[in-house]
Amino acid sequence: MPEASAVTDEGDETDAESGQTPDFDGEVPVSVRVRADTLKPLLSAVGALVDECRLTFGRDGIRAAAMDPATVAAVDAELDAAAAASYEADGTVVGVDVTRLEDILSMAAGDDPVTLALDPESFRLHVVADGLEYAMGLFDPDSVRGPPDVDDLGFEHTASLTVPVDMVGRFVTAAGMVADHLALSVDPDAETFVAAADGDTDDVQFTVTAEEAVAFSPGDAGSLLSLSYLIDIERAIPAGTDVRLTLGRKAPLGVAYDISGGDGRVEAFVAPRLKAV
């Protein structure tokens, strides 16, 4: 997740075909035709944390990245060009109101093809679906907070497990009944993952064994997390999705999953809390 400071994410490269540095009014116009329900999971993932995000129409696909205002959680989502019925773009980066874009797409039937086209003159994104044309104003991408580069942060992850999203939903819901934080840990000897929340009078604990997980890579890990970010991230995950949780010792939690039948990927991170308040 590079800290984008320019309007292109490939600013140090030249466009192979045009021989020019691609920018907003480059030679290749941005024009994407994609089913509404193919695009929605990418937007939902980012919209869970922010209202405004950077959207990159790269040569190989769309990328959305954001960090929440409190800089506790970040998300990076990609959708391959192959997921679209037709795809033309060269790396233009724009700032969009992601909630608004979700609302517009919700007016299209799930299997409706939606066309997204950038109008460089008016700096607007045209969303066209079945008789409806919506021209959405864009932001300067530099005015939108981008996520930090995850690799630069040097997280040391020691354990991971893959579970169905409804299992994640169960433990965040249960934890929310007693507290606003949640301790996630992996016991390498017992080969179990434990989500635990302590309230004033009530405690709750959710255990996943290696056998119950889709995949389990044990290791010594344990972090305390603010629940609200996890709740938001979990809500954006499509039903039936397998989710990979990555943990460390007082390290951020990673939440990764595929979208759009494998033609896209979401990776979210939640920074640990030092202690419960």
Added chain:
Amino acid sequence: MPEASAVTDEGDETDAESGQTPDFDGEVPVSVRVRADTLKPLLSAVGALVDECRLTFGRDGIRAAAMDPATVAAVDAELDAAAAASYEADGTVVGVDVTRLEDILSMAAGDDPVTLALDPESFRLHVVADGLEYAMGLFDPDSVRGPPDVDDLGFEHTASLTVPVDMVGRFVTAAGMVADHLALSVDPDAETFVAAADGDTDDVQFTVTAEEAVAFSPGDAGSLLSLSYLIDIERAIPAGTDVRLTLGRKAPLGVAYDISGGDGRVEAFVAPRLKAV
């Protein structure tokens, strides 16, 4: 839509059978037996604009008419006597709390026959359905604002089209995302209907071609309308209904549709705005 000033809508006629001027305690008692779901669309159409309306139990059917408090929109709805399992009335006009009457009918199953009977002594409408008898207080119809006579207003309509109600729903929803008003126009050369709304940063436009419409009678037409009235009117239209939109040059919009399988009709009007604020 005559401005009713008396308690009968046929006050200048005499009752053929009784030889008397029909009034609230006339010779023919009002007694109507009708399915709850047959009566509901008439009430919904009027309830979309007002809480209280005039209800006329005419010899040939029930008529409800109302104008909204700001006198921007009016509605006139009729249900033929043939839609009822049994029907007896002679032109009595009463003022009813239409929201309350909708609530009462919502307690009856859709295919339940409901009996409406006027009690002239207590000035109440008795609604009887499956063990339940509800006696609803009535208003003096003169105390309820009636709609103006549409013919007197001399609207000059120049174009019309018929579209499924869900198409109307799409463009009022889309317009509501960016503005509180909506421009409707017909391009006679292109043979298209366009609904357009301009917001501060975003614009939305919905186009219906002659081919996409159920029926299309082109002509030069264009009006600016307050969105809230259109939203209320559209919500009251039963799913699957074809709606006829009538337009002029800065003239009111007409919204007309059949109810109860053709045994009733609704006609609504929304006055144009001079300009967007």
Added chain:
Amino acid sequence: MPEASAVTDEGDETDAESGQTPDFDGEVPVSVRVRADTLKPLLSAVGALVDECRLTFGRDGIRAAAMDPATVAAVDAELDAAAAASYEADGTVVGVDVTRLEDILSMAAGDDPVTLALDPESFRLHVVADGLEYAMGLFDPDSVRGPPDVDDLGFEHTASLTVPVDMVGRFVTAAGMVADHLALSVDPDAETFVAAADGDTDDVQFTVTAEEAVAFSPGDAGSLLSLSYLIDIERAIPAGTDVRLTLGRKAPLGVAYDISGGDGRVEAFVAPRLKAV
């Protein structure tokens, strides 16, 4: 419904097996395994009136009893040990947050077996379901208002009828449209039950004949009741349940029904009002 002043409901008996007075840390640990949807109707019935109640884990089953804060309505609910997949208890009485316990059970699928186990050391109830363990803090049962003994109150009931719960729902909903109270009466000559509510302008009346009732035992009866308690009690009754209403002359209304396929029983009472305000 005895006014429980001790932590056991069988405090005057000795435990046959252990030879000791059973108490919270008795020889027989409380451990119940039961489907979530088997336990829910008992909790719903009590939760309709109170947030906190006394829960008795008796030798033959679970009993929950409560009186609302205004001491107008009381409820007593039982679930036989036979309704549970496994059952071990000796009469321990605890105070529970019934709303919280309902929330916890709502996280289990209806046909999930849930295990309830008392931890006498931490004075908490452990609820275990499919990976999730919730430790719920308990109250001193003496701190929770128990219901009065119904037999001591000497109600003289003169009439009763059994009707489907949706019939009760219809008349409480209809009455709620016009008033906050409701008169229930039985006419022994006409063999009818009448629920009537008088509002400022509107009246509503619901009549059940002996033929329409599942069972009818006529007698002179009539009471005025606050509607809100009836609404709360009715909402907690599972769909499709037959409800037995017991009436007297200015006597409390009894509302009794079976839960969990006959393996449990609920009995609620609502004290009459002297007059409508």
